Amino acid sequence: MKFFIDTANLDQIREAEALGVLDGVTTNPSLMAKEGITGEKNIIQHYVDICELVEGDVSAEVIAVDFEGMVKEGEALAALHPQIVVKIPMIEEGIKALKYFSDAGIKTNCTLVFSTGQALLAAKAGATYVSPFIGRLDDNSTDGLELIEDIRLVYDNYAYETEILAASVRHTMHIVNCAKIGADVMTGPLSAIKGLLNHPLTDIGLAKFLADHKKGN
Numbered sequence: 143m144k145f146f147i148d149t150a151n152l153d154q155i156r157e158a159e160a161l162g163v164l165d166g167v168t169t170n171p172s173l174m175a176k177e178g179i180t181g182e183k184n185i186i187q188h189y190v191d192i193c194e195l196v197e198g199d200v201s202a203e204v205i206a207v208d209f210e211g212m213v214k215e216g217e218a219l220a221a222l223h224p225q226i227v228v229k230i231p232m233i234e235e236g237i238k239a240l241k242y243f244s245d246a247g248i249k250t251n252c253t254l255v256f257s258t259g260q261a262l263l264a265a266k267a268g269a270t271y272v273s274p275f276i277g278r279l280d281d282n283s284t285d286g287l288e289l290i291e292d293i294r295l296v297y298d299n300y301a302y303e304t305e306i307l308a309a310s311v312r313h314t315m316h317i318v319n320c321a322k323i324g325a326d327v328m329t330g331p332l333s334a335i336k337g338l339l340n341h342p343l344t345d346i347g348l349a350k351f352l353a354d355h356k357k358g359n
């Protein structure tokens with residue numbers, strides 16, 4: 143499973159990259175605003191800065207909600223850097239834009255996906271990635287992981303190449319469960335990724351090894 147980090151924070155991206163297990167970055171307008179990145183020029187520069195920090199795909203979201211606007215913005219974003227993936231919302235105009243970019247050989251990430259039917263449409267339109275938001279479903283008493291399972295089933299039935307990118311991942315067990323049910327990618331915060339390191343028996347075991355080594359010397 144590929145690991146993407148879901149942030150626009152350059153320090154956190156650097157830290158995840160230094161671990162050596164990072165495959166890409168996802169951003170969205172809220173994450174950019176959270177880092178205080180505003181204004182078109184700064185936002186564009188920030189995407190380039192992120193691309194220069196990592197080796198993999200970097201999702202950059204369009205703001206337009208009409209087909210022509212999404213195409214114009216998406217083409218400009220894609221021209222910024224070869225690692226840019228154009229993030230398109232799951233709306234009617236977005237489906238048309240996904241098909242346009244797929245035909246043009248530009249990578250896309252279909253965002254704000256909350257149902258299997260939406261994921262089926264995104265795959266048919268040729269999206270590179272589909273982003274079901276599992277944490278936001280969990281917030282609404284709906285099992286986000288069940289959606290990942292259902293999309294996996296449908297995509298496997300027809301060998302769709304669209305990759306399932308589990309998004310709105312909030313904690314470490316989301317990552318583990320996404321891996322168990324076959325999500326292709328997960329995007330989550332650094333805390334959830336680093337949480338995979340934790341086990342008290344590892345800490346206890348290491349402390350004992352080091353203490354025993356000291357005794358013998």
Ligand code: G3P
Pocket residue numbers: 148168170273275277278309310311312329
């Ligand atoms: O990747 C989508 C993500 O940014 C949404 O996460 O935690 O705002 O639901 P969250």
